[in-house]
Amino acid sequence: MSAVIEARDLVKTFDADEAPVRAVDHVDLVLEEGETVSVMGPSGCGKSTLLHLLGGLERPDAGEVRLGDRRVDGLSETEWAVLRRRSIGFVFQAFNLVDELTAIENVELPALLLGVPRGRARRNALDLLERLRVAERAGHLPDRLSGGERQRVAVARALVNEPLVVMADEPTGNLDSRATGDILGLFAELRDARQTLLLVTHDARAASIADRLLTMRDGAVVGQTRLDTGTPIERVLAGLVDLGDTA
Amino acid sequence: MQEAILALLAKEPAHGYELRRRLEAALGPAGGALNPGHVYVTLSRLERSGLVREDGRPGLGAHRSRDRHVYELTPAGRERVETWLNDVTWAKVAPVEFHLKLVAAAATGLADPAALVDAQRLELLRRLRDLQELGRAEEEGSTGSLLIEGAALRLQADVRWLEACERHWIEEESR
Numbered sequence: 001m002s003a004v005i006e007a008r009d010l011v012k013t014f015d016a017d018e019a020p021v022r023a024v025d026h027v028d029l030v031l032e033e034g035e036t037v038s039v040m041g042p043s044g045c046g047k048s049t050l051l052h053l054l055g056g057l058e059r060p061d062a063g064e065v066r067l068g069d070r071r072v073d074g075l076s077e078t079e080w081a082v083l084r085r086r087s088i089g090f091v092f093q094a095f096n097l098v099d100e101l102t103a104i105e106n107v108e109l110p111a112l113l114l115g116v117p118r119g120r121a122r123r124n125a126l127d128l129l130e131r132l133r134v135a136e137r138a139g140h141l142p143d144r145l146s147g148g149e150r151q152r153v154a155v156a157r158a159l160v161n162e163p164l165v166v167m168a169d170e171p172t173g174n175l176d177s178r179a180t181g182d183i184l185g186l187f188a189e190l191r192d193a194r195q196t197l198l199l200v201t202h203d204a205r206a207a208s209i210a211d212r213l214l215t216m217r218d219g220a221v222v223g224q225t226r227l228d229t230g231t232p233i234e235r236v237l238a239g240l241v242d243l244g245d246t247a
Numbered sequence: 248m249q250e251a252i253l254a255l256l257a258k259e260p261a262h263g264y265e266l267r268r269r270l271e272a273a274l275g276p277a278g279g280a281l282n283p284g285h286v287y288v289t290l291s292r293l294e295r296s297g298l299v300r301e302d303g304r305p306g307l308g309a310h311r312s313r314d315r316h317v318y319e320l321t322p323a324g325r326e327r328v329e330t331w332l333n334d335v336t337w338a339k340v341a342p343v344e345f346h347l348k349l350v351a352a353a354a355t356g357l358a359d360p361a362a363l364v365d366a367q368r369l370e371l372l373r374r375l376r377d378l379q380e381l382g383r384a385e386e387e388g389s390t391g392s393l394l395i396e397g398a399a400l401r402l403q404a405d406v407r408w409l410e411a412c413e414r415h416w417i418e419e420e421s422r
Binding site for chain 1: 371
């Protein structure tokens with residue numbers, strides 16, 4: 001396995017009213033190829049800022065970020081824009097779809113911006129919408145779609161350029177319980193297909209699909225551990241139901 | 248469990264194996280936790296309590312095994328089902344034991360409350376992961392998957408409560 005993302009000693013400080021706040025405080029992180037990692041912690045713990053630093057949406061004050069075999073923390077805005085488009089798929093809580101474009105146009109947009117020929121971009125987009133079971137909504141504008149469908153389209157968009165890594169920031173934050181289960185099923189499929197995934201969330205259901213969990217508190221990573229224990233199904237079942245009175 | 252079996256019999260008399268099959272269907276993936284003897288043991292208890300009786304029809308095969316008995320509700324059994332359906336009893340929800348564990352850890356200094364919270368959260372997340380894997384194998388929108396969703400939502404709420412515990416005990420510590 002090789003590292004897709006490697007961060008060393010990352011620091012990011014924001015100015016606040018009283019004193020500067022260290023949102024990310026000397027964080028080290030390695031994301032291996034094909035791995036799904038969740039970052040969990042209370043709001044304000046720095047997990048979204050960490051995702052922004054790793055995805056080039058913000059710049060660190062100190063530390064080093066490598067994407068694949070390339071050091072990227074010092075890249076210019078223009079270089080980052082190209083790199084993000086080519087190598088990183090983002091999924092956000094608020095979907096961030098372009099309201100004036102249909103579902104399929106939203107999905108193919110990042111491919112067109114990368115110079116993929118129109119016909120191929122359209123085919124790739126349609127394939128993805130089919131794979132994510134939302135192809136029948138391809139011609140609809142986002143405001144005609146349910147929350148769960150919008151997030152499916154957003155995931156398709158994140159995948160269209162076959163990114164090195166998909167980064168999701170609270171992807172279930174705006175969804176009801178049913179749609180949450182639906183989107184998490186989708187992420188679990190991506191995980192099983194060995195798509196490298198970084199998931200930032202305070203939702204336990206979302207965090208628990210990961211292979212590995214990072215816990216953050218006050219800008220620092222305070223715990224790292226594996227979640228996939230390979231528990232036999234009988235034990236899961238036994239822990240689930242208490243059939244009580246006839247045992 | 249006793250009441251659930253009574254309720255299944257309220258529709259029509261049934262064999263033990265038929266009751267087991269219907270119960271498994273209702274439980275979905277959780278039905279796998281039902282052991283084969285469960286239903287029969289329950290039926291004999293219910294029979295002793297006068298809530299069900301064999302309906303007197305002869306068994307279907309040459310050997311009258313316990314599987315072949317057809318059971319029906321007695322009037323007392325039917326009354327019990329009606330009471331059960333309208334009863335609003337609910338499992339006690341306060342996580343008292345873990346709460347007292349944190350209080351004890353802080354008071355004695357024998358363990359760090361925040362570390363206990365971390366360990367507990369990890370355990371719940373692992374269960375949640377297993378549970379969701381189980382749920383994914385189910386057909387979407389099935390009755391059985393609804394039970395898995397209920398279990399997952401409860402674990403999720405427990406994890407949120409652990410976050411509140413974490414905040415509280417970290418603040419206590421710094422006081």
